[in-house]
Amino acid sequence: MILKASVLIIFFTLFVHWETSETKSQGDIGQASLPPRGWDSYDSFCWSISEEEFLKNAELVAQRLKPHGYQYVVLDFLWYRKKVKGAYTDSYGYDVFDEWGRMVPDPGRWPSSQGGKGLSEVAQKVHSMGLKFGIHVMRGLSKQAFNANTLILDTTTGKAYVEAGRQWRAQDIGIKERTCAWMKNGFMSVNTKLGAGRAFLRSLYQQYADWGVDYVKHDCVFGDDLDLDEITVVSEVLNELSRPIIYSLSPGTNVNPTMAKDVSGLVNMYRVTGDDWDTWKDLSSHFNVAREFASANLVGVKGLKGKSWPDLDMLPFGWLTDPGSNRGPHRYCKLNLDEQRTQVTLWSMVRSPFIFGGDMRKLDDTTFGLLTNPTLLEINWFSSNNIEFHYVTGSSSSHGKHGLTHHTEDKETINVLQTRVLALRSCTDVKANGWSTKVLDNDLEQVCWEEKSNKRKAPFCLYKRKALSASEGEMVCKHQNHGNLHLLVTERTEYCFGASSNRKLTSKELSRGSFSRCRSHANQMWEVNYNGTLMNSYSGLCATMDIVKASSAGVRSWLATGRRGEIYLAFFNLNNQVTKMSAKISDITNAIHAKSSNCRGREVWSAKNLGAIKDSISMSVKAHGCALFVLNCN
Known part of the structure; x- marks a missing residue:
């Protein structure tokens, strides 16, 4: 028994050494050569974390997660x-900055x-x-x-x-007209066309490098808030610095692969979703997004001094706080x-990327x-x-226990439905070209999207209305709204289409997100261009009606x-119920061009x-659950 134990200890030591060597060699090939792994304070502390709390969490990451690649x-x-008192996520006047305007x-x-x-x-x-x-940083310059x-x-001169x-x-x-949409009292874009604007951004990131x-x-700066000019300048600055710094973009509401291709070579990580919290609604929304970016071959492509990775956001497990909270962790996932x-x-x-968001001080087993x-x-x-x-294939089941079986039934694959969703794209994308103006009998005008591939399908239309003046709503630079329009769901509604929705919406869900009470803010200002695009004044992006596939x-x-x-x-x-799921071994091996269908797992x-x-693999999977198989076929 002692001999066997000694052999096992030696084998385990060699295995750990081999795994560590493999990880180290992989991690040395360029910046972010593997999806970054770590811990972030937001899900557990929002903005309220102290130095003592941060360092204690870091100490526990080093002790418990670092051996696993974090x-x-x-x-x-x-x-x-x-x-x-009085400070919160969008308060004004509580920030500390130096003589050069840097936080x-x-x-x-x-x-x-x-x-x-x-x-x-x-x-x-x-x-x-x-x-x-x-560290987390905001766009441009603080208000x-x-x-x-x-x-x-x-x-260069000091x-x-x-x-x-x-x-x-x-x-x-x-550029005070381009404030952060969700932190209007916080930060605004800077004019990167000016040497002074670029110098300011350079001074920010040089300071971060000096701090270590x-x-x-x-x-x-990404998704609904896209500022490609600032991303480009920051990437150039980071590329010139002697200190290697991973460049991550956050968040990414309404990001699509076309937009991502414009930034993937400039960064190392970029969020492709809005904030992900511990709700099934947030989690389930990631499946379509993940498919889009994998299909576009954007996973692990060339990035800033290394590779870049689409980021589905942090893992909100364990001991957490609430979105936008002014306090630290107080509840479980x-x-x-x-x-x-x-x-x-x-x-x-x-x-x-695997970035954990829970408080390390209460990390349960x-x-x-x-x-x-x-x-x-x-x-x-x-x-x-x-x-x-x-x-x-999938079929509902009334029982709730996991059951593994092998079977040879030949079922049809799942049905796939097509749904139209309002989305935002780069205006250079050909898919954004499909809007036209339509005059009605009562002299009203509409802006309509008509599917080129299906002329028989009724177009999706919005009613045009002259934009509010600054005196009718929020203060806004007058020249920015000149000639722009509000777009309403119906002729008489006071709800206007905006460009900063929290998620994509089907045309049957207009009242639940993108459409909100009309304001003078640039989010709701649109311009119909001669080339058939509908551009938003705030984001510079164009609206489109995407066709997405949804599993029935x-x-x-x-x-x-x-x-x-x-x-x-x-x-x-x-x-929402137990479902028996199945797949044929031949379909699995054909999909990845495996040479053999003789599998064990x-x-x-x-x-x-x-x-x-033998022929197929199946399992009864709990509601909202999953199964993960490791197969060896030879």
Whole structure:
């Protein structure tokens, strides 16, 4: 027995050494050569985290998650905001900034920042734990710095930026008409066409590098809030810095592959969804998004000094806070265990970054097991040929227990429905061309979208109305709304189409999202162009009616291949009841061009050995649950 134990210890030691060597060699090939893995403070602390709380979480990441490939600890937004009465996510006047208009830590929450040290001591402590340090940053320039009209730092001289014989200031570069849509009292875009605008952005990221930052999460510049000019300039600055910094974009509401292709080569991660919280509605919405980006071959393509990865957002497990909260963690994750397994399995199969959002101080064994499951982590880092698998069948079942069976029934694959959804795209995308103006008998006008491929289908139309003036609503720059329109659902409604919806909407769901009470804000201003596009004044993007496929059976499946020849097959049950799901072995092997259909396998979550599999594989999957199979076919 002693001899056997010694042999096992030696084998385990060699195995761990081999795995660590493999991981290290893979991680050394360029920046973000693998999907980044780490922890972020937002889901558990919102903006209210203190230095002590952050460092304690980092210490626990180093102790518990670092051995499993988790590298980054990220300080999320508003680390520069004073935590006092009256301060909240969109309050004004509570932020700390320096003489150059750059955000610096609130010394009340970050005592080590006193004396102008910024976050450098926090970064040093994180590095001493063997981890890398990340921070969240907003677009452009803060409203406070704009109103204070601060000078702009020229990093090449260490003095105020001078051009054309004068010093440039914040009000020369800030575009107050382009504030962040969800933080209007916070930040605005800067004019990157000006040398002073580019100099300001350069001074920001040089400061982050000087502090020892390894990762920046750049917010309100992507999706509905796209600012490709700022992303491009920031990418250029980061490329020139001697310190390697992972560049991440957040969030990504209404992102599509066309938009992503414009940024993927400039960054290392980019959110392809809005904020993901611990609700089934948020989780289930990721399936269509994941399919779009995998189909577009955007997973792991060339990025900034390495690779880039579509990001499905953080994993909101464990001890959390609430969206937009002013307080730290106070409740447990609302997803049940089956739903949490579905989330980590999907994130693994699509190779999304693994960023955990729960408070590490209350990391329970179940959550720890999900975050460190060796099969999931192997798939997430080293799988390939990751695709949605369409040849899966599903039939509802009345019982709730898992049951594994092999069968030879020949069922039809799931039905696929087509749905029209309102979406936003780059105006250069040919799919955005399809809008035209229509005059009605009562002299009213409509803007209509007509499907080119189906002329018999009734067009989708919105009623035109002259935009509100500034005196009728919110203050807005007058020239920006000149000639632009409000678009209403009906002739008499006071609800207008806007460009910052939280999700895509079908044409039958107009009252639930994109349409809100008419205002003068640029979000609701539209211009019909001669080339058939409908452009939004705020985002610069164009509206389209996308055709998306939706499974009528509520079942999904994904396939991937492993680095040692194994096949990974995931079943996902999006239904509200137990569903028996099945797939033919021949369909599986054909989909990934495997040479043999003689397969053996196991299921990860039930830990059951399937043995030899004949014609097909099936399983009764719980509501909102999943099954993950590892197959060896030879």
